[in-house]
Amino acid sequence: MNTKSISQILRTEWFLIGVLLLLTAIEFGVALTLTGALLLLCLLIIGLVKAGLIIQYFMHFGQLWKNITDIWWGILLTSEEEE
16 A cells, blocks of 8 residues: 655655656757767667656556556456367
């Protein structure tokens, strides 16, 4: 059970919004200063970090992994065997 208060949750979410804003500013700076393969690599890494943060905290992907075994057991037990 999640025992975090609303103020703790809001503090975490605002912190993450700030981190995403900072990463976006870094992305902009990298796009203006670098070229070639290094530009692509840096933007890819920063983009993946941002995507991971969004998936983990705003899409609640971490909560899915708590119940993933139940989901797989449900799929396995309800599937019909073909003859």
